[in-house]
Amino acid sequence: MSAKVLKKLQSVLGDAILETSSFRGDEEVRVALKDWVRVAQVLRDDPELAMNHWVDLTAVDWPEREMEGQPRFDVLFSVRSYEKKHRIRVKALVKDGEDVPTLTTVWAGANWAEREVFDMFGIRFAGHRDLRRILMYDEFVGYPLRKDYPIDRVQPLVEYRDADDTLKLPPFGIEEGQPFARVDWEERLAGRDEQVSPSIAVQTGQRRALSDSEIAEAQFAKKPEESAAE
Amino acid sequence: MGEVKTIVGGSSGESFFTTKFESLLAWARKYSLFQYPFATACCGMEFFAVASPRYDIARFGAEAPRFSPRQSDVLWVVGTISQRQGPALKRIYEQMAEPKWVVSFGTCASCGGFYDNYTTIPGVDKIIPVDVYIPGCPPRPEAVLDGLMLLMEKIQKGNREPVTVLPKVVPELAQLRGKRALPIAGGGSKEGA
Numbered sequence: 001m002s003a004k005v006l007k008k009l010q011s012v013l014g015d016a017i018l019e020t021s022s023f024r025g026d027e028e029v030r031v032a033l034k035d036w037v038r039v040a041q042v043l044r045d046d047p048e049l050a051m052n053h054w055v056d057l058t059a060v061d062w063p064e065r066e067m068e069g070q071p072r073f074d075v076l077f078s079v080r081s082y083e084k085k086h087r088i089r090v091k092a093l094v095k096d097g098e099d100v101p102t103l104t105t106v107w108a109g110a111n112w113a114e115r116e117v118f119d120m121f122g123i124r125f126a127g128h129r130d131l132r133r134i135l136m137y138d139e140f141v142g143y144p145l146r147k148d149y150p151i152d153r154v155q156p157l158v159e160y161r162d163a164d165d166t167l168k169l170p171p172f173g174i175e176e177g178q179p180f181a182r183v184d185w186e187e188r189l190a191g192r193d194e195q196v197s198p199s200i201a202v203q204t205g206q207r208r209a210l211s212d213s214e215i216a217e218a219q220f221a222k223k224p225e226e227s228a229a230e
Numbered sequence: 231m232g233e234v235k236t237i238v239g240g241s242s243g244e245s246f247f248t249t250k251f252e253s254l255l256a257w258a259r260k261y262s263l264f265q266y267p268f269a270t271a272c273c274g275m276e277f278f279a280v281a282s283p284r285y286d287i288a289r290f291g292a293e294a295p296r297f298s299p300r301q302s303d304v305l306w307v308v309g310t311i312s313q314r315q316g317p318a319l320k321r322i323y324e325q326m327a328e329p330k331w332v333v334s335f336g337t338c339a340s341c342g343g344f345y346d347n348y349t350t351i352p353g354v355d356k357i358i359p360v361d362v363y364i365p366g367c368p369p370r371p372e373a374v375l376d377g378l379m380l381l382m383e384k385i386q387k388g389n390r391e392p393v394t395v396l397p398k399v400v401p402e403l404a405q406l407r408g409k410r411a412l413p414i415a416g417g418g419s420k421e422g423a
């Protein structure tokens with residue numbers, strides 16, 4: 001399918017191609033960062049390649065590779081040709097802190113993809129005109145798709161409320177909102193940790209509802225005889 | 231309405247009834263809930279279904295959406311709320327005039343759902359108080375109507391404690407699964423819509 005793209009690239013660019021792989025119609029070339037833009041231009045402008053469809057640019061983090069003294073990130077982009085119906089993926093190894101030349105000069109569509117990779121991995125693109133975070137907010141510290149970003153670190157923009165309005169208690173505690181990963185399954189299977197939310201417990205009779213005097217104390221209280229009137 | 235006494239009589243046979251002002255007010259409120267739909271994700275589709283003629287939320291007097299928080303009574307938080315949306319949601323809640331209620335529609339809005347990560351608020355109750363939780367991913371329209379009826383019940387009673395739409399016992403389904411349905415004591419949502 002796209003194997004002829006590999007051949008063509010090898011004949012045009014020769015030594016710029018460091019490595020190729022081909023697996024069930026999924027062709028990939030690895031190039032050095034210094035040839036990044038040149039390869040992109042050839043892919044777009046060569047009449048036999050004519051890659052006019054920008055697909056995506058992304059990155060992969062390999063922290064263990066950095067320990068072996070190799071570049072930490074893979075940065076890759078995919079492009080496609082509408083007319084020739086072939087496609088290719090181009091990859092480069094990037095060290096932490098190393099700049100990647102921008103591809104926005106070749107395909108304008110690279111703009112947001114590069115911003116996303118910057119946002120998620122902290123890889124900077126030299127020559128990009130507007131390299132800001134695109135998905136996360138400016139206050140966010142760190143790069144969430146790096147493998148060393150702690151899996152449970154959240155950076156709320158609004159401070160979490162800690163049940164100041166006693167009559168509308170949140171059913172889960174501050175740390176319990178997302179129960180899937182944080183449940184202690186051994187405790188729960190042994191029946192020691194039931195994790196029944198207060199509101200469900202009241203509805204099902206496992207916990208008593210607030211008494212009239214407790215309600216009267218609270219901020220939005222109605223008078224006791226009114227709540228009893230119903 | 232709370233205590234209603236109907237009295238027929240008088241010289242010309244006219245009838246009238248007596249009740250408490252608070253009950254009358256609550257009755258009026260619960261049948262004219264203007265909603266502010268804060269729909270952000272896939273649950274929004276099911277929310278539209280509830281408003282469609284098949285389920286017809288207009289039966290409950292709750293069909294009028296108002297895209298100004300100043301004019302709405304119920305804030306429907308429908309879908310995943312990311313950390314980045316938190317300030318907007320909180321601000322909309324604060325702009326609503328009392329009395330106001332909040333319905334958390336779907337698992338994501340109620341507890342973050344499976345988005346257990348850096349992007350998502352683990353339940354909107356972390357930033358605003360919630361009155362009714364409707365679980366489900368997404369909840370079926372029937373569950374949503376159950377939630378609305380729970381809210382109306384709460385408004386009538388003046389009860390501010392959060393309530394959750396409980397799962398329904400469907401004996402046929404339990405039979406199909408070859409298990410006994412788990413009994414749910416005292417649930418407010420067993421009678422269907």
Ligand code: SF4
Binds near residue numbers: 336
């Ligand atoms: S609860 Fe499910 S359907 Fe609703 S917003 Fe979350 S993922 Fe989508």
